[in-house]
Amino acid sequence: MIHVQHPMAALDPNLQLCPNFASVDFADALLGLSLEEAAAHLTVSWTRQNDTKKAEWAALQDRERLLREDADRLDRKSAALLTAQRANELQEIERKLPKIHPFNPTKLIGSNLPSLPSSFALERLKKFEYIELWYCSPEGCADAAETQRTSSNDTFGISCSDSSFMVLKPVASVRASRKAIRDEDLTWDQMQVRGTTFLTIIKELPGWSHEHYTTLALFWYRISNHELRTRPNGQRILIHYQARARHAWHMELD
Template sequence: MPRITRDPNLEEMPDFDSDDFRTAFEALVTEGNTLDAIIQRSKDAWTASHQKKLDAWQAQVAEDAAEEQQLEAERAREEQERAAAQEEQRRLERAEKDKKKPKVKAFVANKPVNNFAAIRASQYALNKVKNLEYVELWYWTPDGCADAAIQDRTASSTVLALTSDDGAGRALFTPAAAHKASTKVVADEKISWRDMSIAKTGLLQSMKAEENWPEEHVVALGSFFLELDCHDLRRRDYGEDALLQYQAEVRREWQEQLRSTDDMVEPFDIGIINETRLARIYDKLLTQKQASGLAR
């Protein structure tokens, strides 16, 4: 059926009673077909035809509304599918990003560090907190920061080094300066108490800024430094030296356990001070000091 382009509700019945229509209808008048009968049949015919147009118009309007509703539902479905596809893409991107993150174990709450330090060869950990690796506190001391400022001005950022991405198992090129230890670095047990107090804040802030470090790990390390600050041993001769030695051993051991791939290794809670181990370190230090005094 051809589409109706004009609303029949706007149409009005012609004035069949007008002189013009009466004049036109007079030619049709017969003895059995009066003028009034002709006019009435014309009105009835127009009304019947107009009603058909109204019915067809109403059906067309209803059909248009149904089609528009269907189109709207289709658009809504397409929008939902597009939004779902975008969310799935974001989920996949987050999952891919999570795969590349270095993995760190959860530590066992209230589990103290071992009484004895593990025997190990000396090693240098990469100066990248984001890789969850051990790094000397010296890098956050005033001397360390000053040295970093000099290196930033002199080191070339265009020289690249081949490194391994532990998260995805792929090789990456990164600035070589990021993997070069300072020749001026001082071991944790050799720095002063003042330098440790300054550096620990910088280290904790750097860890907190890295999304790879869980908040509970940063809080645990912060508690560790607070326990050292408040320890009674600081009031005794060489006590701070013993606490520095304890810090150097335990923090390295903690971070190595966090990164361990051995399922048997359960990282300890670094915030719990092992007084037995600390006492052994202090006694050994006193013995060394006494031996040094006798040697003079």
């Protein structure tokens, strides 16, 4: 708290009493005047001086009051800023804390738990990028489970984020499998089964709209029922077509 001590603050003029100039103590100063005249003259003079001192004293008190009010206001402002800063820091800490998603307590666990493709395949699908259908096959999911079991979580690889920055991610999420088979090399039955699994996976991923899902479902339906599949080499032609067309479609999304 700021406090200013003025030389006059030690003696409040409002508390001073006018001396009794009519007393014998002032007889020597009143030579040549009657006691009453001199006393009246000195009283007027003292009163005038004391009034001036009172005004100065009042101004001093006003200045000290304003200084105290300013100091109190600064203290309150500083306290408010500190409180707001702490609140922002707590909000930032809370924002960075991992969030657990809600769940449906009445939902039962299915009798068959689906196998999941690798982190690499899921990361690409979340960004609507192309993956080979092999990643959705039982072989691909088994390879993903084996890689997840044998890979260290402390091993990282470099990936490019959406903002074009280079970021470190677990190597399993940035490295393609060496066992992956090109879509062009699939059999007709493999393409149909894995295409269905692919649709099941993207249906559960965030960001994939009903329109995208329906488009791909219709795409494979028409290929599976195309008249060309009954002709010589027709299935092989359609397998190559779906691989190139789907690859081009994902590139357009990107």
